[in-house]
Amino acid sequence: MYITVKQPGSRTTIQDGGRYGHLGQGIPASGVMDPLAMRIANILVGNDEDHPVIECIGIGPILEFSDAVYFAVCGGTFSVTLNNEPIRINNLYRSKAGDVLKVGYSSSYTSCVIAFAADFAEKPVYGSYATDLKSGIGPLGGRKLQAGDRLELVNPRKNLANEEIRYFPPYADKEEIIKLRVIEGPNEEAFTDDGLQTFYRNVYTVSPRSDKMGIRMDGRKIETRSGNDILSAGIVMGAVQVTPGQPILMLKDHATTGGYPLIAVVIRADLSRASQLKADDKVRFLRVTLEAAYQAMREMDEYLAAKKKEFERTGLFRRLWNR
Numbered sequence: 001m002y003i004t005v006k007q008p009g010s011r012t013t014i015q016d017g018g019r020y021g022h023l024g025q026g027i028p029a030s031g032v033m034d035p036l037a038m039r040i041a042n043i044l045v046g047n048d049e050d051h052p053v054i055e056c057i058g059i060g061p062i063l064e065f066s067d068a069v070y071f072a073v074c075g076g077t078f079s080v081t082l083n084n085e086p087i088r089i090n091n092l093y094r095s096k097a098g099d100v101l102k103v104g105y106s107s108s109y110t111s112c113v114i115a116f117a118a119d120f121a122e123k124p125v126y127g128s129y130a131t132d133l134k135s136g137i138g139p140l141g142g143r144k145l146q147a148g149d150r151l152e153l154v155n156p157r158k159n160l161a162n163e164e165i166r167y168f169p170p171y172a173d174k175e176e177i178i179k180l181r182v183i184e185g186p187n188e189e190a191f192t193d194d195g196l197q198t199f200y201r202n203v204y205t206v207s208p209r210s211d212k213m214g215i216r217m218d219g220r221k222i223e224t225r226s227g228n229d230i231l232s233a234g235i236v237m238g239a240v241q242v243t244p245g246q247p248i249l250m251l252k253d254h255a256t257t258g259g260y261p262l263i264a265v266v267i268r269a270d271l272s273r274a275s276q277l278k279a280d281d282k283v284r285f286l287r288v289t290l291e292a293a294y295q296a297m298r299e300m301d302e303y304l305a306a307k308k309k310e311f312e313r314t315g316l317f318r319r320l321w322n323r
Contacts (some may be wrong), residue, residue, distance in 0.1 A: 001118065001156060002066040004215065005149040009103065010058035012145040014120060014138065015113070016048040019128035023234065023256045026187050027137065030130035030250050033057070033111045033212060036272035038298070041115035043308050044072040044092045044166045045156050052083055053113040053131035054145070057212070059146060060103025060112065065095040070158050070163075071118035073101075076109020076276050092166035093098030108174055109276045117160065121152035132253060134213075162311055177203055177282045180249075181270050183293050187230060187261035195223035198265055200287055204247060208279040212253040215239075216278050221245035225263065232257045238266035239275065240285070247285075249274055269296035 005012075017038065018031030030056050032038045039049040054061070060078055073080050073092045081102045087093060089112070095101070103112065122130065124141040130137030140149070160166070188196070204219035230243040235241075235258045239250045243260040248260075252275075264285060266274050277283065288296075 001051075001069060001153045002118070003151040003153060004064040004066065005061060005145050005147055005151070006064055006147070008147055009056055010100045011045055011133075012054060012056050012061045012138065013131040013133070013143075014052055014129050014145075014151075015055040015123065016052045016129040016130055019126050019132075019137075019253065022126055022187065026256050027126065027135070028132055028140070028253055028256055029237070029275045031128070031133040032113060033252050034272045035276040036058055036111045036276075038115070039304055040168050040316045041072045041074035042112050043304060044074070044090070044113045044168070044313070045070045045117040046160050047115060047117065049304075051115065052139075053115045054224050055104050055111060055113050056313055057107045057111045058156040063101045065097065065101070065315060067097050067156075068095055070100070070160055072115050072166075073103060073112055074115070075112030075170070075171075076106045078106040078112045079104035080110065089170050090168040090169070092160070092163055094163070098138070098212040108278065109171070110278055111275065117157035118153035118154045121154050134253065136148065136208060149251050150169070160189075166311055169246060170306065171219060171276070174281065177284050178273065178277065179284050179286050180274055180288050181267045181288045181293070181296065182240065182264035183267060183288060185262035185264045186233070187209060190224055190226075190230065190261035191242070191263060196263075198222050199242075199247070200285055202284075204283045204285075206277045206281040206283065207281055210277070210279065212251050214251055215249040215274070215300040217247045217249070217283060219246065222247065222263065225293055228260050230259060230261050232259045234261075238268070238271055240264045240266065249277075267293035269293070269300050286316075 015032045024039045042051045055176035136142035204217035207216040241260040
């Protein structure tokens with residue numbers, strides 16, 4: 001079974017949740033920008049939540065199916081068609097041989113993912129299917145998809161229970177000011193009281209100079225006590241560096257270390273929202289406690305687990321009923 005790339009889109013890659021355990025060797029985690037989209041897509045097609053997907057950033061690809069396979073497109077509200085007919089985001093579909101899937105463009109969101117109820121024949125690199133374009137690490141030699149690529153799929157799942165209810169509501173429309181919850185960063189003492197108040201009380205605008213490494217923001221300058229240099233230290237996705245005076249929100253392809261003070265870290269439950277920021281979006285940071293951050297993640301995990309259980313339980317009930 002193959003997926004043929006008719007047009008690759010602007011930045012289409014194979015990704016999973018990330019390549020962890022190698023930061024000490026200078027290898028970034030990489031992986032999908034929007035972890036929630038990956039989890040939803042894989043639940044819909046019956047995969048493990050960290051299963052490899054195709055990630056589309058900017059303009060998406062045009063793909064042709066050689067055989068029938070379950071798939072789902074999830075994440076930002078992109079225009080998506082199957083054989084030129086519009087289909088829903090966050091919904092399970094099953095292709096037929098010769099079907100053509102087209103993922104277009106979104107004026108409001110950055111990325112989406114495509115999950116298949118099958119495995120990629122490509123082998124993982126350093127234990128992961130994440131693609132890091134800057135270092136050339138990952139499937140397909142660490143590059144983007146190209147026109148003419150044939151992605152082999154193996155071990156397809158032939159039957160999924162309860163296909164008709166496998167759907168998640170789309171992301172809500174963006175607010176005029178997007179609120180990101182954060183916990184205090186490890187270098188908070190590097191900022192003056194005025195600097196901290198500036199960061200939390202003001203609105204910042206996403207710069208067009210942003211990419212998958214980080215989101216640059218423009219706004220009121222954040223005051224430090226003695227410059228913007230610190231001893232280099234490790235960085236995680238969601239960390240907010242200040243360099244110099246302006247925040248940069250680190251994303252999946254962030255460097256392994258950095259030498260600018262970290263004022264805050266976006267909580268895991270809000271990383272999906274953060275990853276979907278586009279140029280000119282307005283952002284405000286809301287400080288929360290560590291316990292509130294844990295609770296928000298528990299609520300997200302419980303919601304996804306409940307949906308997964310709903311899909312599987314209903315399917316089991318129907319199979320028993322029809323015996």
